Amino acid sequence: MSKLTIAIAGATGAVGQQMLQCLEERKIDCELRLFASYRSAGKAFSFQGKEIVVEELKEESFENIDIVLGATENDITKKWMPWAQKHHAVVIDNSSAYRLDPNVPLVIPEINPEDIQKHQGIIANPNCATIIALVALNQLHQEFHIHRMIVSTYQAVSGAGVKGVKDLENQVKDPSIPSTAFPYPIAFNLIPQIGDFDENGISKEEWKLQNESRKIWHDPNLLVNCTCVRVPILRSHSESITIECDQPVNIDKARELLESAEGVKLVDDPQNQQYPMPLDTSDQDLVFVGRLRKDPSDPTGHSMILFCCGDQIRKGAATNAVQILQALIQNQN
């Protein structure tokens, strides 16, 4: 079998760059092609000791490409997806354009790797806040069966791309510099809006967390209450989560499950000031989980509270996509 040819579409953005790094770290044996807009064409990046020059993404770019890692925004992705399909390239797509399409598996490899095999050319990478929450919760869901989750997020500015990072870095020095990625200043502030609002006042990000969680867990009845908030943090999303379960919860059992849960690091010793924090999870592939406790507002004992943090550019995007890629390669062998 000849070497796989892998492409990154949107190679120069924050997620595309992280995908490149993840492919390198995980020693993925492949020919790599990097695509971006004409503005970025000609830039070069090192990969496995070779220099790879970014090419402009065009209709014929995907000829002889086996797998595409998509790291472009929805509108751009929708434009090039037919080009990839024409050349039978399998796409692992980080945009939200195809996530809820019934023909597109939506995959977190720690949770539903079996869905990868049902793909018809596209596999979708979930929303970052959804990945972080579900990796934290999955073992608890298997044990106690979560039927309702109540989530408040604390989301880093890098979730809005390089512009968001620049805004925060500029504004902490000079708060009068206007935001380019946000509707308001973000330094020393927070913004309870991520994405547009629907007619019921629910933001896009909040809907993603509901609908993508239902799809990944194959539970259309999962109840999700979510408030998504942008905070002045550079990297790593945090989430305060209450889960209500069909089974009574047991905190010792929950800790035991999380100790050995794939993709999770249990950081839960509050007496010794050990709990998840975004500075600690930045540039890490693991989701940190802690502050585990029974929910004192549920006298039936079926609810618990936890706090989790994860790097939304790594596990929330690039790492998850490359894990899907690895599973895909393994399935093909």
Place this chain on the structure above:
Amino acid sequence: MSKLTIAIAGATGAVGQQMLQCLEERKIDCELRLFASYRSAGKAFSFQGKEIVVEELKEESFENIDIVLGATENDITKKWMPWAQKHHAVVIDNSSAYRLDPNVPLVIPEINPEDIQKHQGIIANPNCATIIALVALNQLHQEFHIHRMIVSTYQAVSGAGVKGVKDLENQVKDPSIPSTAFPYPIAFNLIPQIGDFDENGISKEEWKLQNESRKIWHDPNLLVNCTCVRVPILRSHSESITIECDQPVNIDKARELLESAEGVKLVDDPQNQQYPMPLDTSDQDLVFVGRLRKDPSDPTGHSMILFCCGDQIRKGAATNAVQILQALIQNQN
């Protein structure tokens, strides 16, 4: 009747300074005395056109004082409280030392002003996050009767005093400068701990929100689930809150109630990007409330979600204390 003599104990701290400003703004007709530790004695502050020199707080300081506004930490407050009582000075105390004492009314003037009259020399000012949440929720509680609240907070560094502010201001310039008010860096980070943890992993701040809410609303059965988080914001606490009610909730009715709720400003037009943000509430006495919506995770229609922000040094501390003072003066007249 001769002019009232009012004292601020702890006059040089963040809350004491804000009390001074609130007394000035509200044109409280009084003789004012300022007390602090020996280190601050001799500093002078302007009040109603006069210069007032800070005196060292001593056992005989409260002679001829009618009302004391207490703005010192618990241990200091416990030390001087008997001195105030010896001289029959009425104390409005911002520390948490006496808040749950059954002989001490715990008062938010918009909610339970009638409790002021039951005082036996001490009236307690509630915890800042509790005041902000309950001012936001009180009219909804009266209408729909809240039996459970699920709260995640986003609390500003000034809640930890002047040191907390300095930490953030220093660390955004140089992240290697260690924190003095927090166990970890706070710039570009968050810390899911405010106060010590009990054996169930619940922090002091989280317990305050539960127990003080129960006392203020005179509802010992109120169910409270709370996660308190310190965020890199200078001023104003924010809270993401879900309430579950005995009555079915109606969002239009909720908006109508909040439009005319005392101490509240409704900022709730997400389509036009109008929602509460801490930069907007800083140095304001009103609690901003918005992002009102039905809780999609409660199919019974008894729950709703909202987001609120309030200046924790003003309404969360100094303003509330001075409002109690005003009610006390009015009752005496």
